[in-house]
Amino acid sequence: MRNIKYLFFFLVCAVFILSCASVARRDMLYVNLTDSARFVLLPPCGIEHNMDMAQFMSFEFSGQYHFINAWVIANENGIDMAFFNELGASIGELSYRNGEVRFSSPIFPVAVIRSFRPEYVIADFQLSFFDPILLGNSLKDSGLVLEAKDGSRRILSGGELLIEIRKTSNTVNLVNHLRGYSYTVEGDFYWIQ
Numbered sequence: 001m002r003n004i005k006y007l008f009f010f011l012v013c014a015v016f017i018l019s020c021a022s023v024a025r026r027d028m029l030y031v032n033l034t035d036s037a038r039f040v041l042l043p044p045c046g047i048e049h050n051m052d053m054a055q056f057m058s059f060e061f062s063g064q065y066h067f068i069n070a071w072v073i074a075n076e077n078g079i080d081m082a083f084f085n086e087l088g089a090s091i092g093e094l095s096y097r098n099g100e101v102r103f104s105s106p107i108f109p110v111a112v113i114r115s116f117r118p119e120y121v122i123a124d125f126q127l128s129f130f131d132p133i134l135l136g137n138s139l140k141d142s143g144l145v146l147e148a149k150d151g152s153r154r155i156l157s158g159g160e161l162l163i164e165i166r167k168t169s170n171t172v173n174l175v176n177h178l179r180g181y182s183y184t185v186e187g188d189f190y191w192i193q
Contacts, residue, residue, distance in 0.1 A: 051074040
């Protein structure tokens with residue numbers, strides 16, 4: 001009888017341990033900055049400066065250029081982005097709140113939306129606009145290094161430059177050397193000197 005009590009106790013403990021471990025992994029949102037380095041998305045409270053502004057974005061990927069207008073609201077509660085075409089028609093919305101990333105669009109088919117990982121947009125936003133000390137600690141946990149100087153940032157793996165972010169008071173330019181894309185965000189970034 002005593003052995004059955006111990007067996008039952010250990011089974012209950014194992015169920016609790018395995019349940020907690022699976023929940024923790026499932027709830028962690030991350031992106032792969034390299035094939036082996038994961039960047040776990042930071043909570044919204046890590047933002048360096050609150051935003052509520054219009055932004056103009058230009059993207060370059062594989063020799064193709066894309067342009068988009070956005071309204072971005074970002075603060076300690078979350079990140080919300082509404083995307084518009086040149087005529088002001090909505091083409092999509094992206095939000096990061098309560099540990100969830102959501103993307104919806106009236107023009108993209110559901111199959112395209114399902115294959116799109118909006119976490120990468122949030123990660124690039126965080127790499128550009130979140131507190132450098134918080135970012136540095138998170139990247140260090142992934143084996144990466146953040147160099148921050150005069151508002152600009154460089155993310156390195158060993159000696160290899162992965163991502164370069166240059167910021168001025170009206171533009172933020174991100175170049176992902178590893179993945180081969182870049183974009184420029186224009187806005188009123190008055191706090192960047």
